[in-house]
Amino acid sequence: MSRLMQRVGTGLWACSLFACTTFGVGYSWPVVAAEPIYVPSDGSLFWADIKDVGFTYEAFGETLTAGYEFSAGERSAIEQGLEYWQLLLQDNAQNSAPLRIMVIPSADAFNNASGLSAIVVSGPFAGKSWLAAALADNWFGESGSDWDDYLGFVLIGQTANGEWTSEPLTSLPQNGDSINLTSALVHEIAHTLGLEALLTAETGDSFGSTLSLWEQGLRDSYGQKAAPHMSVVSSGNKGEGTFVTQGETAYSGVYFTGEHVEDVLQGALLSYPENPDGFFGSYAGKMPGVPVNGWEYVGEGNGGNENGYIAELSHIELQNSLLSHQYYRNWNTLMEAEIAVMQDLGLSIDRRAWYGYSIYGSGMTLINNNPYYARENGQYLIGQPSTMPWGIGLHVYGSDNNITQQADLLADGSYAVGVRLEGQGNGLTVAKGTRIQANGYGGTALMVSYGRNHQVQLDGSAVALGPDGIAARFDFGGNVVGNSEEIRGSWIRAYAAAGALYLGLPSELQGALVNSFNVSGQLAGSKAAIYISDNALVEHINILSGARVWGDIVSEWNLDNDLIQTEHQNFSGTRDSLYTQLNFGQRQGHDGRLYDDANYDFTMYGNISGQGIKLNHRAGRLSLAGTVDVYAVNNNGTMALYGVDQNGYAISTTNFTNGRDATLEAGFTVDGRVTRVQAEQAQLAGTLALRPQTTLYANEQKIDLGSVLTAESVSGAFEHTVVADYSPTLDFSLQQDKDSDGYQVTVSRKANAYSQHAANSGAASLGQALAQIANQVQSPDQSLAKTSRVSTESFPDHSDHSDHSDMDELLLALDWSAPDGHEVTQGLNALGANAYDIAARVSLNQQSTFNTMLLQRQLNQHSPQEKQAHPAVPAMSAATLPATAQLSQQGQQGQAAVVPVDSEWNVWVAPYASGMWQGTASNTTSWSSQSYGLMLGADRNFSSGLTLGAHLVATDQRTKAKDELRATVDSNAVLLGVHGSYAPDEWHGGWLAAQARVGVESSDMERTVAINGYVNSHESSWTGVIGSVLLGGGKDWQWQWQAQGQEREQSNSLLSVGPLAFVEYSFLQRPALDESKGNSSRLGVDRELYDSLRLNVGAHMSYDTVLSNGASFGVELLTAVRYELRDEFKTGAHFLEYSDISFTSQNELPSNDSLLVQGALRFASPDSAFFARMDVGGEISRDDYRALQVGLQLGWFF
Known part of the structure; x- marks a missing residue:
């Protein structure tokens, strides 16, 4: 391979690449034909052209040769890697044709992979x-002439075991000793x-005539920009026209910066990762950009300089990052700073869709109010979880920060993370009310993945409820280039392939990953509420008062792990x-x-193991x-055991200690x-409390119990053994078997x-009935395998009741309700006939x-004003008025009285509504x-002072019983009645009144019994007879006068005030009935007569005035003290x-007793043919009873 090929976008992975453990090392995928891979499937973005064995191609002065065929798994890995870039880039992609990439399975690139593309040398791009350029700007200008429309090349060599493994891009690498092609791609x-x-x-280690955007962002160790044709040198001075590095090493002071990188770093100065072996160099300076790989050794015969080195300058050396050239990398995806680099290389990416916020600085105290939600049109959708795969709400890269997270981080995409904490010595507090959420597949809410001495305080919530979700994960993860290359953890850095060949240990690994995790x-x-990997030490986990934990606590940390270097x-x-x-058992002070x-x-809802x-x-x-x-369990409080494994053990440990003031509840x-404890060594003191299974027990039942503890060595003994008093109704007595470690328990009811x-006495009557029923019950033979309170292996604290009758279930609910008995009290109220x-x-x-209305x-009918409104009724003469009223009658002396005759019929209708x-x-x-209805009536005044009438009442009513008595009653009633009054003139305001009505009432009841998990609903219907009688009397003193200047002969104002008293008797006859629906709590209710006898003593006042046109207005007020003589109802x-x-x-x-208040406003037409009145009234009791009634009467005279 030429020197240019080694430089151009080289993807060297040190000596090896990726792997994963999901498929297992050595899994063989079938070889398939070299068909193209389209991502997405319509080929609108990437077109990966896979080449067959024997294919050759000339590029960059090299002959690229396909030397083997990809398996189906390797093709899948290539597709998954492209899908990651599809998600990152597709929203802003501008290409009008597929982006063709040649993928060559090269037999020459052993344990290696490379990616390269040419650079646009002129024009706006x-x-x-x-x-x-093709992706972001739809530029295809120079392709086609030399590269047959290919825009890039990827060479993938063979691995040591003959095959790459294909794994998803999990939030932490899980590839074991092998190499994962997905991450490599x-x-x-x-x-x-x-x-x-x-x-x-041709010119040695120097830049070309056109700098790529990457090269334009490079800075040397003096902060100088790269320039065309500038040479890269390993030593020199600033201003000499060279690109100077500090030594011919990888870590030599080179960094990259740009607009988007600066936005992410927020002024942070970054160093190269710690390098205790000195292999990558000794540069210790801080840089205002992302560190970049400097020189790499390739050998003089492979294009290196006289020392065998090339200026590589093509990898980002953030700690453990995917785009680095480090031997240890625990990132499967890009950090935010790396995404920012891609933005500075001309790609349009919505970075906030992938990261809520990142902290690259160190030594800061800050409150992070940056949230992470779903995105739309470049804006967060407040409160809506993000579903972006691999999204991260908060990434902490720097060290020694004190961070309070006060904004929600809702990361529900696959393999998404709420918080990823790295660096060292960071303190993170999730504020109360703040939500950290990762409910997607393989999601992690809180992750600490590198460093030492971190402290985490969870006052808010961390939730990961999707498949394989982990709420709090303390885990370095695996190595992207294979654990056989290098493995790291707390006190761990080694070549695992060499059988724990120890390496120099960076300071960030010399200590616990987490000092304290307070919840x-x-x-x-x-999958787990808390997960600790085999490479992570967590010193203290404190589950504090107020905490709520659902899920397992799992630790794979093993002190006997050979890779732990504490001895070295x-x-x-x-x-x-x-x-x-x-x-457990602590609170946090102010x-x-x-x-x-x-x-x-x-309550710990989950298993604890490790x-x-x-x-x-x-x-x-x-x-x-x-x-x-x-390993060890130390109890100094009350520890109650509920769950058991398949062998019946709640606790399996090496060392078990029960303190002097402690209680072990089994x-x-x-x-x-019994729920048992298994230990190699046990130290006992304090109290053993035996907790009965929540099942049915027969009276005087005896139960023989075995030993709670199985141990090879025991020191001390329980000082007290008792039966836990958890039943409000059952009594348990305990006797120890002197010949064994067992006990005998006797149960009585x-x-x-x-x-x-x-x-009350009614509830006591029901309680006695239940005791008779309960003592007919025989205790069932329970099976441990049937029981399940928390999991299929739970101890039968709440038993499998599938074989129980419904009455058994009811008795269970009562017997195992709150120990103080208050739920039994409520249950007795709910079970009885109180609703009736x-x-x-x-x-x-x-x-x-109705009576009061x-x-x-x-009272209004026999008033003088009512009589004056109808001339057939005799008016009051001045002689009958009090002296004060007579004075106002000047000029009226000698007025003739009207001849007494009978009045017309008065017909009226009164709709009403009331509530109690x-x-x-x-x-x-x-x-x-609440009720509403209608009252119809007709009555007539006679000259003798007698008034007689009849009325009809129709009503609809709904009643809801509350508290533990959950019942709803809908009632309809129709009643017919008569009424009358007598108030002759010679009584001077005295009067008597009477009413009587009778009718039928139909009712439907829905009643629900809910007691400690027992729920049953019942229905009933009935029709009863209802009626009422009223007798009363009183006297009104009346003052009548006429305003000066009035020409009307009769007076226009009247005030009446006086005492009254009346007695009411009401009754309801309900037939016997049987409730329907539901089960054992259904009632048969006896036939009952309910009645009420009320005495009322009070006063009445009215004021009326007649206008000059003959229309009249009036106001009334009635108030009385009411006393109920029949204050107790009973129902059999x-x-x-x-x-x-x-x-x-x-x-x-x-x-x-109660107070009755009733008021009214009246109006009569000028011709006295029509009247209207508005009634408003209510009743108030000292003991939280109140009633309100509103009615409107409309009447006509015929």
Whole structure:
């Protein structure tokens, strides 16, 4: 290969290239014909022309020869690599024809690949590669004459094992010891797009007459720009017209800069990666651009200078980057700074679609408010997750930064990452309320992938719920050029292929990858909540108070890994410091320090595994829903075991310690099995609490239990053994078997097991009935394999109830509800017939509303003003008025009274709406009711002072019981009634009133019982008889006067005030009924008579005025104190499946007395043929009861 070919866009990968472990080393793909590859499938962007064996082509003075055939897997890798560039470039591509790239499987390029393109030498696109100019500017001007329309070339050599492997571009390399062609192809296409220095062979190491855009951005070690025909020298002074590097080494002070690169770096100064072996040189300066590879050794006979070196200048030497020429690279895709380079090479790319933000600087304290969302037309769609594959919300490249992330990073594309943290000594805080999300395939929310001594504080959320999602990943990943080339990690740098040939260890690897990971927010991952790879040391993981974790915690870190170099490097710690301390039971103070928290209560929804983990529970309660398989477990709080493995072990460990003040809570099944701990060594103290399985138990049942602990060596013993008191209804007694390590448990259910938690006598009656039913139950034989609370291997804490009757399920819900019994209290309220009591109470309250509305009308009918409005009714004479009113009647003496006769019929209609609300008071169930309807009536005044009438009421009502009593009642009623009053003139304002009505009410009820996971819904319908009677009386003192200057003979104003009292009796007769639908909580309800007797004492006031045209207006106010004598309802009932065990509900008013207020506005037409009145009223109780009623009466006289 000529010297030019080695320089032009060379893709040298040191001594080897890519591989991946997904297909496995040595997997053989079938050889297929050399058909072109089109990306996308319509060929509108890339056309990769794959050449057959024996094909030769002349380019750059070289003969390019196809020496082998690609397998199907290798073709797939080429296609995947092109698809990456398609996504990066397609939105702004301008080419009108496919971009043809010749791909040659070269037998000469062993373990290597190369990519190259020519440079446009003149015109507006000068400096761009042919491929970039065609893509960005639709330029095809110089192609075709020499290269047969090819815009670029990629040579792919054979690998040591005869085949490349094909792997997706995962967020971290996973290619093991082999070489992944997908990543290699991404690298090589970057060269064909212009990442290439074209130094001519004829003039030695010097630039040509036309600089590429890449060369135009190059700067030497003095910051000098490259120029046409400028020589590249390894030493010299500034200003001598040469491109000076500091030594003939790779790391020699060369860098690239441009507008987009400067935008990304934000003034950051970058160094070459640390080079402890000195192989790449010793240049230690900082550069205001991206570092660039300087010189490479190729041998004097291969085109090198007298020392065998060439000025390569064609690779970006960011730490571990894909486009570098380093032996270790853990990036499968481009960093943001590398994308910026491609922009400076003339390509149009929406960089913010791929990166939310990147931090290349060091030593900064900053708050990052830059989000990452989906993009459209160059703008973020706020709140909408990005679905861009390989997108990264935040990349931290620099070191020693203190960063607070306060904007959401929603990266839901395949292999996308929320945060990727590198450098060393960085502190990252995800603020409370901030979301880090990576819900795409293989997504990672938080990733720490290089360096040492990082600290991460998660107060917000990190979620990765897509397939293979990891919420927090601590992992160096693999090496793009193969782990056999070089492998790195915490205290690790070696040639793995040489059987752990140790290399010099950079400072960024001399320590833990992460010092502390504090979690007080939310962490959830489908594959793992926390994953620690075999090459990453994490010192402390602290799951703090308030944290929520879903998913496994997995560590593959192994202290016995031969690659760990603590024995060969500057390691001063102990072996114990190489374990991950996984801590529970702490809170974080305002000072940032961690304190033991006695109120800690956390459930770990997932398994914990890894022999590099020491699990420490420091205080409070830790519930382990999964299993634990770690090196050591230390319990100093309450540790509750729920999950078990296939052998019945909840914990498998080398060392188990239960402290003096600690409690180990182990579950046991009804057939005597226990959740067990397996340890090589155990140190015991404190308390062993045995937790019963949440299943049915027969009264006086005895259960024999085995030992909780299996250990080779035990020191100490549990100081106390108890049965955990988690049932509000069952009693467990414990007796230790002196001849073994086992115990015997006796279960009992007392007669008052449920009724002891009753809120009233009705609930107690139901509780006693349930106890009778429960004691008929026989305990089932439970199977461990059937149970599943968290996973298929969980301990049967919530049993498989498939063989239980519905009544069994109901009893289970009560027996294993909250230990303090409050859920039993609620359950008794929900199960009983209280909803029927409430429905009856509401219906009778509505009758009282009708009574009050009609009484208001009756009071108005016998008023003098009403009589004056109709001349057939005798008017009051001045002699009957009080003295104050008589004074206003000057000039009216001797007025003749009208002859008493009977009035016309008065017909009226009154639509109304009302609402009633009962709040929670004195253990009363809250409810609300709304109704609307129509009242029709006709009445007539007689000269004797008697008024008689009839009325019809139609109503529709909906009532909703709240709290634990979830019921809805829809009722319709029609009632017919009579009413009358008597108020003769000689009584001087005294009056009597009476009402009576009777009708039918039809109701439909939907009732739901929900108790601790038990849910059943029932329906019922019935038609009952309803009625009401009212008797009352009172007296009104009246003042009547006429304004001065009026010509009308009768007075035009009247004020009436006086006391009143009335009694109401209402009743509802409901038939017996059986509820339908649902199961065991269905009720059979007895026939019941509900009634109400209310005493009302108060006052009434009205004021009326007649205008000069004869129209009249009036206002009324009635107020009374109401006292209910029938304050308690009871309903007999039974469960339909247990008709011989009955119980009675009790529903008592929280208060017997209330205040009634009713007001009205009236209007009568000048001819007195029509009247209208608006009624507004309400009722208020001291114990959170209130009612409101609005009505409109329209009436006519006939």
